[in-house]
Amino acid sequence: MFSIFKIMSSMRRRSEIVFLYACSTFVALLLSAIIVEAVGANWTDVWNSLLDGSLRKPGRWGKTLGSAVPMAMVAVGTIISTKVGLINIGQEGQMLVGAAFAAYVGAHAPGSGPIVICLVIIGGFVGGAFWSGLAGALRYWRNVPEVLTTLLLVTVAANLVGYALKNTWLLLDPDAAFGNRALVSKQLDPDSRLPRVEIFGNNFSLSVILALLIIVLTTWVLSQTVIGFKLNVVGENRRVGQRFGISEVKQGLMAMCASGGFAGLAGAMMLASGDFAKYRLVTGFTVNLGWTGLLVALVAREKVMAIIPVALIFAGLRTGSSFLAATGVERRVTDVVQGLLVLALLVPPAILFIRDRRRALAQVESRT
Amino acid sequence: MGFFEAIWDVLSTETAYTAATRFAAVLVFAAVGEWVAERSGTLNISIEAMILTGAFAGAMGYHWTENALVGILMGMIAGLIVSLVQAQMSHRLTADQFVVGLTLNILFLGVTSFLYAEWKPSSKVVSKLEIPVLKEIPLIGEAFFGQPWPFLFLYLLVPFTWWLVYRTRWGLEVRAVGENPQAADVSGIDVNKRRRQSIYYAGLCSGMGGAYLLLGQVGRFDDGIVAGRGFIALVAVIFGGWTLRGTILGCLLFGSVLSFRLTLPGLGYQLNSELMSSLPFLVTIIAMTAFARRVRPPGSLARPFVRGLK
Numbered sequence: 001m002f003s004i005f006k007i008m009s010s011m012r013r014r015s016e017i018v019f020l021y022a023c024s025t026f027v028a029l030l031l032s033a034i035i036v037e038a039v040g041a042n043w044t045d046v047w048n049s050l051l052d053g054s055l056r057k058p059g060r061w062g063k064t065l066g067s068a069v070p071m072a073m074v075a076v077g078t079i080i081s082t083k084v085g086l087i088n089i090g091q092e093g094q095m096l097v098g099a100a101f102a103a104y105v106g107a108h109a110p111g112s113g114p115i116v117i118c119l120v121i122i123g124g125f126v127g128g129a130f131w132s133g134l135a136g137a138l139r140y141w142r143n144v145p146e147v148l149t150t151l152l153l154v155t156v157a158a159n160l161v162g163y164a165l166k167n168t169w170l171l172l173d174p175d176a177a178f179g180n181r182a183l184v185s186k187q188l189d190p191d192s193r194l195p196r197v198e199i200f201g202n203n204f205s206l207s208v209i210l211a212l213l214i215i216v217l218t219t220w221v222l223s224q225t226v227i228g229f230k231l232n233v234v235g236e237n238r239r240v241g242q243r244f245g246i247s248e249v250k251q252g253l254m255a256m257c258a259s260g261g262f263a264g265l266a267g268a269m270m271l272a273s274g275d276f277a278k279y280r281l282v283t284g285f286t287v288n289l290g291w292t293g294l295l296v297a298l299v300a301r302e303k304v305m306a307i308i309p310v311a312l313i314f315a316g317l318r319t320g321s322s323f324l325a326a327t328g329v330e331r332r333v334t335d336v337v338q339g340l341l342v343l344a345l346l347v348p349p350a351i352l353f354i355r356d357r358r359r360a361l362a363q364v365e366s367r368t
Numbered sequence: 369m370g371f372f373e374a375i376w377d378v379l380s381t382e383t384a385y386t387a388a389t390r391f392a393a394v395l396v397f398a399a400v401g402e403w404v405a406e407r408s409g410t411l412n413i414s415i416e417a418m419i420l421t422g423a424f425a426g427a428m429g430y431h432w433t434e435n436a437l438v439g440i441l442m443g444m445i446a447g448l449i450v451s452l453v454q455a456q457m458s459h460r461l462t463a464d465q466f467v468v469g470l471t472l473n474i475l476f477l478g479v480t481s482f483l484y485a486e487w488k489p490s491s492k493v494v495s496k497l498e499i500p501v502l503k504e505i506p507l508i509g510e511a512f513f514g515q516p517w518p519f520l521f522l523y524l525l526v527p528f529t530w531w532l533v534y535r536t537r538w539g540l541e542v543r544a545v546g547e548n549p550q551a552a553d554v555s556g557i558d559v560n561k562r563r564r565q566s567i568y569y570a571g572l573c574s575g576m577g578g579a580y581l582l583l584g585q586v587g588r589f590d591d592g593i594v595a596g597r598g599f600i601a602l603v604a605v606i607f608g609g610w611t612l613r614g615t616i617l618g619c620l621l622f623g624s625v626l627s628f629r630l631t632l633p634g635l636g637y638q639l640n641s642e643l644m645s646s647l648p649f650l651v652t653i654i655a656m657t658a659f660a661r662r663v664r665p666p667g668s669l670a671r672p673f674v675r676g677l678k
Binding site for chain 2: 035039087089138141142144145147148149151152153155156159160162163288291292294295298330332333334335336338339340342343346347349350351353354357361
């Protein structure tokens, strides 16, 4: 009897969750449609050109995959750091530093072909991990809130890379320096780029497959191994961690470095895959993908697998936006849609949390 | 040319002070509001969005009416709208305040740049108001009393905020809520309501700051107009050790650092512009590292309050 009741209530709860999510997504899309209509365009046109730009026109879904990869990598990193209860919001900077390390390695590493590719990717990871590791170290050494340091280091990273791009001994391409004085780094050699795969007229780089592997691997590590378990214990209750002999500092630092490392990896992949800026590092290289990746993680809510669909949707909005010019709507409208979607998806879990809290309190009060 | 000589050159030039206060003014507007929000326990990072939307609304208001006062009022309203979303999401629905703030920053960057491309408001810097006698003070007279007239709002806003936080019941409750929400709750204060209200105050102030940025300093809107000023204002509050005095000092300091990019080349000094742009952030990180144990933040800063949960 009791178990049937339990199953019934869990089913009811699940349908409630689905209902809430559907409602809030609908409201977000409705608001976006209203904005589009308000500037005198037609929302079905906008929808169609978004679909054309991200999926239907030849060669477009390869591009969508290409911009989904960095977002997904950033999101993987973010989920790792939230697992231990740290808030890293500086992925944009970590990504840029990672890309800068990768570009430096790519320009200076000896050897050829596959070895350089591996070094470039590793360099990206190390760069990102270094940048977030700074914030992590300050957090545990002097108790400086990591939310602030990661955020502040974004601007510092942008300026640092800007400086590196002005100096030949760091990143600036010596040939470009004499030519039109463009601030770009040396182009990766053709044999040290990530190979591109071609399917049905769409081509995308190998980074897509690499990213999929990393997502699957991270899911496994976080849910099935001791490493993931330790992170989880520290995140849930650090007192318990202490009793178990799990060092909070060690786990926290590790998670922080991993989280920045994946952001840096995203930067390195952007550099080596050629979807952005033709295998060169330029100013403003990360084009807000770090922030978007962070949003992906927020929507995916600690579920690594959920990153894949969310990243694809956000990447679709991004690539689709370049087809919007024909409809007469400014392409920035996709940023609005994206923001509204994220905001809307924050609501259902919050509502459920509050309701559960109220019910629990009411129960306690009725007992006394 | 030695280092000290350079410092003396800057300290003895009137334009250096004028530029410094011009940059600092926006920071003060925003930081005063942010200070109230942080005293109530919210680390409000959507301040960037509030300034940006305030600036955009200021441009629209000026575009429609050619009246700067309307622009500033609209800026305040726009800041209030952003703060409404932030407050309702983070202190009614208990969504994470950083998550909400970050999303709002991105959302309103999209909204303003989208609307700007659609409506293209035109605006310009408003006229200066020079106060007769005070303006004649050497060096700092022009800096404090010869600025575009909305600057004068600062002389009202800062004392008012001080009075509001330290001399009213509301302010006492706000501080109590930031220090120990459990105790405040038991003594009958609606914790989340006070926190929401202080975020509204932050929205009003930063919206005003945004409108000032547009009408008193830059003149034309574009989507990169804020350029991290919101974060610098947030950082000034921390740098000032969560006191109003320290916050304003922090704003003046960071304002002068920002203005060096303009004033130093004029005096014939070359400097590394990247280092200058990142200096406020580096200084804050170093200051937080050095004084982290000596300065005490509000007891429950950035911790959400849900009754019955610690």
